[in-house]
Amino acid sequence: MNIHEYQAKEIFARHGLPVPPGSVAATVGEAVALAGKYGLPVMVKSQVLTGGRGKAGGVKFCKTIDDVKENASKILGMDIKGHVVRKVLVTPALDIASEFYVGMLIDRASQRVLLMCSAEGGMDIEQVAQEKPEAILKHPIDPRYGLLDHEALELGLKMCPGDVKKARQLATAMQKLYAAFVAADASLAEINPFIFTPDGIGHAIDGKVSFDDNAMYRHADYEALRDIEAEDPAERQAREANLSFVKLEGNVGCLVNGAGLAMATMDLVKYYGGQPANFLDIGGSSNPEKVVNALKIILQDKAVKVILFNIFGGITRCDDVANGIIRATEMMPIEVPIVVRLTGTNEAEGRALLAKTKLHPAETMDEAVQKAIELAGKGA
Amino acid sequence: MAIFVDKNTRVVVQGITGRDGGFHSREMLAYGTKLVAGCTPGRGGQKFEDKVPVFDTVREAVLNEGANTSVIFVPPAGAAGAIMEAADAGCKLVVCITEGVPTIDMVRVMPYLKERGVRLVGPNCPGLLAPGIAKLGILPASIVKEGPVGLVSRSGTLTYEVVYQLTAAGLGQTTCLGIGGDPIIGTNFLDAIEAFNADPATEAFVMIGEIGGDAEEKAAAYIKAHVRKPVVSFIAGQTAPPGKRMGHAGAIVSGGTGTAAEKKKALNEAGIPVAERPMDIVPHLKSIWKR
Numbered sequence: 001m002n003i004h005e006y007q008a009k010e011i012f013a014r015h016g017l018p019v020p021p022g023s024v025a026a027t028v029g030e031a032v033a034l035a036g037k038y039g040l041p042v043m044v045k046s047q048v049l050t051g052g053r054g055k056a057g058g059v060k061f062c063k064t065i066d067d068v069k070e071n072a073s074k075i076l077g078m079d080i081k082g083h084v085v086r087k088v089l090v091t092p093a094l095d096i097a098s099e100f101y102v103g104m105l106i107d108r109a110s111q112r113v114l115l116m117c118s119a120e121g122g123m124d125i126e127q128v129a130q131e132k133p134e135a136i137l138k139h140p141i142d143p144r145y146g147l148l149d150h151e152a153l154e155l156g157l158k159m160c161p162g163d164v165k166k167a168r169q170l171a172t173a174m175q176k177l178y179a180a181f182v183a184a185d186a187s188l189a190e191i192n193p194f195i196f197t198p199d200g201i202g203h204a205i206d207g208k209v210s211f212d213d214n215a216m217y218r219h220a221d222y223e224a225l226r227d228i229e230a231e232d233p234a235e236r237q238a239r240e241a242n243l244s245f246v247k248l249e250g251n252v253g254c255l256v257n258g259a260g261l262a263m264a265t266m267d268l269v270k271y272y273g274g275q276p277a278n279f280l281d282i283g284g285s286s287n288p289e290k291v292v293n294a295l296k297i298i299l300q301d302k303a304v305k306v307i308l309f310n311i312f313g314g315i316t317r318c319d320d321v322a323n324g325i326i327r328a329t330e331m332m333p334i335e336v337p338i339v340v341r342l343t344g345t346n347e348a349e350g351r352a353l354l355a356k357t358k359l360h361p362a363e364t365m366d367e368a369v370q371k372a373i374e375l376a377g378k379g380a
Numbered sequence: 381m382a383i384f385v386d387k388n389t390r391v392v393v394q395g396i397t398g399r400d401g402g403f404h405s406r407e408m409l410a411y412g413t414k415l416v417a418g419c420t421p422g423r424g425g426q427k428f429e430d431k432v433p434v435f436d437t438v439r440e441a442v443l444n445e446g447a448n449t450s451v452i453f454v455p456p457a458g459a460a461g462a463i464m465e466a467a468d469a470g471c472k473l474v475v476c477i478t479e480g481v482p483t484i485d486m487v488r489v490m491p492y493l494k495e496r497g498v499r500l501v502g503p504n505c506p507g508l509l510a511p512g513i514a515k516l517g518i519l520p521a522s523i524v525k526e527g528p529v530g531l532v533s534r535s536g537t538l539t540y541e542v543v544y545q546l547t548a549a550g551l552g553q554t555t556c557l558g559i560g561g562d563p564i565i566g567t568n569f570l571d572a573i574e575a576f577n578a579d580p581a582t583e584a585f586v587m588i589g590e591i592g593g594d595a596e597e598k599a600a601a602y603i604k605a606h607v608r609k610p611v612v613s614f615i616a617g618q619t620a621p622p623g624k625r626m627g628h629a630g631a632i633v634s635g636g637t638g639t640a641a642e643k644k645k646a647l648n649e650a651g652i653p654v655a656e657r658p659m660d661i662v663p664h665l666k667s668i669w670k671r
Contacts, residue, residue, distance in 0.1 A: 004509050013416070045528060053424060063650045082567030106483050106487065106564065108563050108564060108594075108595070108630070109594070111486070111487060111490045111564050113484075113487060128410055142491070143487045143488045143490075143491065144491055151665075157573075162416055185482055185483075186485055212482055212483045212484065212629075213625075213629065214456065214480045214481060214482045214483060214629060215482035215483070215484065217456070217457065218457070218482070223661075244627040246621070246624045246625075246626065248619075248621065256537075257536060257537050258534065258536045258537030258538060258627075259536075259561060259588055259590075259626055259627025259628045259631060260533070260534065260536065260537065260539070260561070260588070260616045260628070260631075261449060261533020261535065261536075261537040261538040261541060261616075262626070262627060263538075263590060263616035263617040263619075263626050263627075263631070264538050264541070264614075264616040264658055266617075266619045266620070267616065267617070267618045267640075267657075268657055268658075269619075270618070270619045271656060271657060276619060279620070279624075279626055279627070281627040312537040312538075312540050312541050312544070314518070314519070314520035314523065314536075314537060314540045343525070343541075343544065344520065344522075344540065344544070345520065345522055364659065365541070365657075365658060365659070366657065366659055
């Protein structure tokens with residue numbers, strides 16, 4: 001789960017990182033009032049869950065109250081890569097003498113939290129990584145000891161050679177960011193940029209945090225941080241129904257058990273010239289209620305012309321699954337054709353049950369996918 | 381022969397009294413796995429299915445029943461602790477089936493296992509099944525058959541699909557291994573491939589990858605340098621859009637890396653055929669494998 005800059009900064013501030021003051025405004029009037037509170041000049045920054053806000057004109061420096069009015073009214077309601085701006089962060093504008101990148105993420109290769117830092121702050125760090133990989137310093141943090149003082153200081157000195165005062169501030173920021181990362185169960189946390197003002201004082205003026213979805217259960221407070229308006233409505237429903245769902249652009253609605261098989265099913269739809277409407281993993285359950293929820297979510301998309309079930313009954317029995325699907329379709333009338341592929345334990349019994357219905361049974365994945373694409377074409 | 385397990389594998393199931401743990405323990409017993417103990421704190425002294433003793437701690441299961449391998453079905457909040465308990469008690473192989481373990485917990489677990497020389501399979505995996513030897517986890521016994529093919533996969537049901545096709549084609553397996561779909565896992569492709577390469581019973585093997593990370597690329601480089609046995613691969617998620625997590629916490633294309641296209645390219649360059657469809661795996665294997 002991703003959160004906004006202002007929310008990330010609240011987490012940083014709680015862990016003692018030097019975050020400038022700031023508040024969010026939903027209207028021009030609120031933005032003007034905040035500018036008055038903090039004193040000019042201020043930055044007016046769009047709060048959307050995507051990168052490239054600056055390039056899109058969603059981050060503006062404001063010298064006067066008229067600037068604040070003009071920019072806040074432009075930015076509020078602005079569309080940045082499909083994300084509508086509903087809030088702006090108003091924060092004092094600081095003089096930047098130098099800027100740095102400090103970020104952390106879970107690294108699969110080292111199986112640790114990987115600290116990355118660079119003197120090329122402020123820029124798109126992925127671009128730096130591609131064009132000048134040597135400009136990014138990397139340090140996998142040993143979970144047994146954390147980020148040790150000397151490790152952090154050495155990295156700080158590499159970024160600010162000869163300037164121990166600044167290197168120390170950077171080192172402290174790294175250690176505090178690591179504490180925040182672990183405490184928050186983050187999957188990513190970055191300060192970009194960490195700046196020094198001309199007086200030599202460091203500030204974390206922009207930040208980003210993503211949470212590990214697996215750890216949400218131990219952070220009851222995170223639900224309040226979720227920006228429900230920014231979420232796709234179908235994906236929100238799926239999340240609430242505990243289904244793993246991603247909406248795509250095609251017309252073949254897919255319900256599959258298991259994430260790998262679900263991806264392979266989408267791939268096969270494309271292989272045979274069709275377009276999958278979604279990724280959906282219904283898990284190992286034949287519970288009709290779960291199937292109904294999944295069908296409801298998929299059928300909201302009016303582009304869907306056919307439903308394709310691909311179920312490999314390993315432990316789950318195919319006759320149970322067939323009964324689940326039949327009961328679900330009785331609970332919820334469905335106008336589009338439904339293709340069901342069942343393989344595994346008790347597959348013959350499962351298919352016998354389906355033979356008595358209007359559902360289209362199939363034996364193999366390939367047969368099911370081809371049949372679904374053909375039916376989708378007829379319905380179009 | 382098989383990888384990671386043999387006739388001396390003696391299993392303790394952590395979470396044996398839970399719904400899933402109980403169901404799959406019965407399946408493991410029915411397959412003939414030496415399931416010698418269960419562990420659920422507070423249930424010590426009970427018997428599972430009237431024969432398998434249940435203990436409060438893994439250490440008691442190791443001391444009293446000689447357990448050397450653990451299979452874990454405990455909920456996510458306790459899974460990391462359960463893995464470390466099994467390792468500390470002396471189990472040398474730990475298979476964690478649990479889905480949804482917080483990633484930072486796994487970061488803490490890994491050095492703990494390394495210090496004790498313990499192999500972990502998973503978390504968020506179906507485990508492994510060595511036909512005729514042992515079933516550790518949830519892979520369905522009905523679809524496997526003894527034979528010379530090794531199989532390693534990041535998926536669950538997609539693994540079953542491929543095993544089913546292998547068996548239907550008369551190609552039995554030495555070991556079917558699901559390594560799990562999380563970003564941090566105990567056993568990766570490389571570990572499995574080294575083991576299959578060293579296992580005399582495994583004559584050829586199949587690797588089922590998916591988008592995210594670069595484990596398939598690393599495996600490709602290793603195979604190119606060290607493996608002479610026939611290998612066929614499949615990569616799921618060719619149509620997955622970037623930035624979207626496809627169910628598994630590890631299955632995400634981010635920053636332009638981890639795509640199916642990159643993985644296929646690396647595998648092809650290493651001389652490993654990549655099947656376009658799951659049903660092409662068996663024909664590919666037959667075409668490159670001169671038995």
